[in-house]
Amino acid sequence: MRKYIAIWFAFLALSACKEGNFTTAQAQTCAIQTGTLNVGKMVRIPAGRFKMGSENFYLEERPVREASVSAFEIGAHEVTNQQFAQFVAQTNYVTVAERPLSAAEFPDLKPEDRAAGALIFAPQDDVTDLSDFTKWWAFRRGANWRHPGGPNTNIDGLENHPVVQVTYEDALAYAKWAGADLPTEVQWERAARGGLASKDYVWGNNKSGIGNRPLANHWQGIFPISNTKDDGYMGTAPIGCYAANGYGLYDMAGNVWELTKDDYVDERGKQAGMKTARGGSFLCGDNYCGRYRPAARTPVEINTGMQHVGFRIVRNP
Template sequence: MDGLFRSDAFRQVILTAGTMWPRTINTESDVTPTRDGAPMTRIAGGIFHMGADDQYPEEAPVHIRRVETFWIDLTPVTNALFARFVAQTGHVTLAERTPDPAAYPDADPALLVPGSLVFVQPSAATDLLDGLAWWRYLPGASWRCPQGPGSSIAGLDDHPVVHVALADALAYAAWAGKDLPTEAEWEYAARGGLDRAEFAWGNELMPGARHMANTWQGRFPFENLSDDGYVGTSPVTAFPCNGYGVFDMIGNVWEWTKDSYRATHAEPPPARCCSAKTDRSSDLEHMVVKGGSHLCAPNHCRRYRPAARQSQSIDTSSTHIGFRCVTRDPQLQ
């Protein structure tokens, strides 16, 4: 990742991104590589309209939020960065551990083995309310083997790491001296200064017929036209950055936040007293994930927007969930 930060191509993207957007963005002087080698950019605090009233009900109501100044990773954490973390710490992800049978008393014993959720494309149209039609718990699937045994991340160093549960993201953030973003910080950064715009780049999904993010083209889940050039994940700088010079806030992979999920913005945050005490528990907390993924399509999960949000149990890992980090270190302000 250090090489990515230093590369002429990457620096040029950062410095010229402002020509694409209606406001001045952070320049290279506001971009810094940090302890884990991931470049971060400074997001000046401010007020914005959070949520949406004309999309999914959980995004309502639109309300005013203030965030303080923070720094955010320019991209999701990549396979290369996560591999460095694992090499230095010996971390074993939740997907690589054997589940505790006591935490899952109703589970099929055959599934109580290390593994993770993998998207398997059906051959024909299916009920869009039946996620089991395309999700499989695949033994042996992990960040190292994203499609299960026999697969690898060879050649995917610059793709986002996947198959990371909340505990894995938090462990990485702690190692890097960072944190996960709050939902408000994440959405504020994703908007890139375009307050109340539908997308991170404006109000048109494909301005000038240009794909702006890695999402699903075709009829989900059985027809993937891959008009954007990718089936599955893509390099974290494959698509244009937003107005703050931040990449991949939309599409590619969902990203963990540190906020507990609530059904709408109007509901009070849930009490933390019932949060899981261990990595796997029968009393699972659900957190907010943001940004949508390469599996989001116009006919299903139209959540490739800054306001979009989804609930995710803390023990879940899959082929379409990753994360990025923030820091609120005043020494960097």
């Protein structure tokens, strides 16, 4: 399906879009920097039953139902650029976003329209219709996990940020290399809730902390026009910059959407070519998305890299 999105976005004047590189400002001391979070740490989640979903927000989160899960281990943090680079170095893996479309399969396309690439966040200046996401997403040739905002960007200094521009295939390949798997939706939400029952957020029911301090890396201000960066970040944050949940897991809300194994199903039924991602991202603004919550779900095209989508791994007994 990446091929169709690439064709769809070909009409955009990509050269007029802003390059999707994000500078970061230190919001607070992060666990990864103080040594209190070890890269690659896995956390055991106990077996049990819990209430999954929410009736308070979007249709795709309904109905609330009781789910059960066996014990498993999950990454304490999202997979980082450094971890993914180690995987690529050892396996010579080439991600979906780095592979051009086949000339044999698409002989009518111009070579430039078959070029490898991915979707970047590049908002135009005249966004008034929040139902038209082509106003802030653009297909950029040369965008991939090494160059998440396009060919003029890189991940230098972002080694401990979550890897992005990875597809389901890429995430699963990494997980298998690591002797692991991707979480199911049930596993992910069980872990995200951290032992709190039926709360709106992974930390409770209040949207923010004392003095309206953000408790996760999400969009502050008016999406997609103005980000006040109250959390200190325009894009991704290093892993572990916000308090862990009750199970000791970081960034289960915000930072990047996290891929799961499950096909995306909502009130309309199964959506072809889509996997489910959970947890929200740095682009979740309350005026548009507000999905940095444990029950929140979104469809992610199975073969398209995006600048706000990453993953974490699980190990099953």
